[in-house]
Amino acid sequence: METSYYLTCRSLTYAQKVSGALSAAMLRNIIVRTPQHMSREGCGFAVRVAASVLSDALNVLARSNIPPKRVYRATPSGSFEEVPW
Amino acid sequence: MIYLDAAATTLQKPAGVEKAVLTGMRTMASPGRGGHKAAMRAAEKLYECRERASRLFNVPDVERVAVTFNATHGLNIAIRSLVRPGDRVVISGYEHNSVLRPLNALGADISVAGCPVFDREAALRSFDRLIDRDVRCVAVNHVSNVFGFVLPVYEIAALCRERGVPLIVDASQSAGILKLDAQALDAAFIAMPGHKGLYGPQGTGLLVASDAARPLLYGGSGSDSKNPLMPDYLPDMLEAGTHNTPGIAGLCAGMEFVESRGCDAICAYERELIRLMADGLSALRGVHVFAAPADAEQAGVLSFQLDTLSCEEVGERLDRAGFAVRAGLHCAPLAHRTVGTVNRGTVRASVSAFNTREEIAAFIKAVDSVARGR
Numbered sequence: 001m002e003t004s005y006y007l008t009c010r011s012l013t014y015a016q017k018v019s020g021a022l023s024a025a026m027l028r029n030i031i032v033r034t035p036q037h038m039s040r041e042g043c044g045f046a047v048r049v050a051a052s053v054l055s056d057a058l059n060v061l062a063r064s065n066i067p068p069k070r071v072y073r074a075t076p077s078g079s080f081e082e083v084p085w
Numbered sequence: 086m087i088y089l090d091a092a093a094t095t096l097q098k099p100a101g102v103e104k105a106v107l108t109g110m111r112t113m114a115s116p117g118r119g120g121h122k123a124a125m126r127a128a129e130k131l132y133e134c135r136e137r138a139s140r141l142f143n144v145p146d147v148e149r150v151a152v153t154f155n156a157t158h159g160l161n162i163a164i165r166s167l168v169r170p171g172d173r174v175v176i177s178g179y180e181h182n183s184v185l186r187p188l189n190a191l192g193a194d195i196s197v198a199g200c201p202v203f204d205r206e207a208a209l210r211s212f213d214r215l216i217d218r219d220v221r222c223v224a225v226n227h228v229s230n231v232f233g234f235v236l237p238v239y240e241i242a243a244l245c246r247e248r249g250v251p252l253i254v255d256a257s258q259s260a261g262i263l264k265l266d267a268q269a270l271d272a273a274f275i276a277m278p279g280h281k282g283l284y285g286p287q288g289t290g291l292l293v294a295s296d297a298a299r300p301l302l303y304g305g306s307g308s309d310s311k312n313p314l315m316p317d318y319l320p321d322m323l324e325a326g327t328h329n330t331p332g333i334a335g336l337c338a339g340m341e342f343v344e345s346r347g348c349d350a351i352c353a354y355e356r357e358l359i360r361l362m363a364d365g366l367s368a369l370r371g372v373h374v375f376a377a378p379a380d381a382e383q384a385g386v387l388s389f390q391l392d393t394l395s396c397e398e399v400g401e402r403l404d405r406a407g408f409a410v411r412a413g414l415h416c417a418p419l420a421h422r423t424v425g426t427v428n429r430g431t432v433r434a435s436v437s438a439f440n441t442r443e444e445i446a447a448f449i450k451a452v453d454s455v456a457r458g459r
Binding site for chain 2: 012043
């Protein structure tokens with residue numbers, strides 16, 4: 001299983017904006033509930049992308065002025081770590 | 086029945102609305118809560134609603150579109166966000182109780198920018214006189230729900246911008262009918278119902294909000310849940326509790342209809358119907374019609390009185406004859422005080438895109454019969 005990345009968002013609506021921008025750039029993504037251990041604020045939503053598109057995704061979001069709140073790497077073993085971006 | 090009470094709520098809806106509500110009830114759960122398919126279907130529909138509204142009203146960011154339960158809900162959010170007890174607020178002489186009552190409940194110092202009905206220049210002069218830097222905010226009706234008078238909101242918005250005063254626009258009678266451009270207005274808030282000119286179901290509304298927004302209701306938002314208060318960002322801060330998802334689905338279908346037909350075409354058609362009605366009723370003996378002069382703007386609302394009967398009696402007789410109109414003060418006593426009709430009220434007929442010229446002709450005949458005592 002490929003490593004995936006979670007782009008956490010402050011709200012569902014924000015996650016939908018992020019997802020829309022990535023889809024418009026033909027970058028596959030999915031909106032998911034943010035796992036609690038990467039969410040300091042409680043429940044929320046994130047946009048999950050494959051490692052292969054992370055760099056393009058972050059570029060698209062920077063250009064669209066809709067940066068994610070934080071970025072986490074999810075390893076196939078099930079652990080998460082915040083990554084600088 | 087011939088329905089002429091669209092200013093209260095549109096009864097005939099586009100075919101897609103009922104279907105969308107049913108689909109919402111059957112397939113959509115609570116948006117922004119679970120991550121399962123039924124919740125995400127609801128979330129997608131809610132986002133579609135925000136996107137459609139953003140397109141229709143030229144809102145620069147979907148996050149500024151909050152869903153409400155009606156225009157009154159949105160106006161209460163707007164007023165409670167901006168006004169504190171004793172603050173000076175300028176309003177038009179045509180405001181609905183959905184503006185007056187929240188302001189009075191807060192103990193605002195209300196100044197009324199009065200003007201004769203259908204006199205837009207006089208309206209603008211009144212606002213110009215009253216808006217200064219001590220004014221906390223201006224609240225103005227885009228269209229009077231009693232007389233169909235179109236107030237010069239864009240010019241009032243320019244005055245507000247020039248003097249640094251936040252603006253609240255009540256678009257209850259204009260959304261889906263008149264041009265409503267959030268970026269041109271640059272208002273702090275624009276409140277509108279979903280169930281009138283946007284053809285959604287009752288229990289729906291929209292609020293175009295700004296950073297001035299503050300929560301009115303407190304509760305779950307599906308986000309930021311460790312925070313003991315509401316999130317401090319839009320739209321979540323204004324949407325506590327479960328959404329009316331079937332209603333939102335219906336509102337989407339209603340807005341799709343408005344987008345496909347076009348506000349300009351809907352407005353032109355409604356104006357034609359109102360002009361036909363005004364001309365027909367004005368020609369009847371004993372009927373006093375509040376119609377705009379030919380060169381003035383009137384939306385799809387027309388008030389009239391009969392010399393010999395109370396407005397309520399007229400409404401009752403028209404109902405027996407198969408016509409749905411509204412009689413009384415229409416929750417807008419200030420508008421009646423402004424025009425001098427507060428003691429009697431008026432009979433109000435209001436149209437939607439689904440009324441026909443034939444219905445208007447039949448209505449004129451029916452009013453003639455009532456006026457003649459037949």
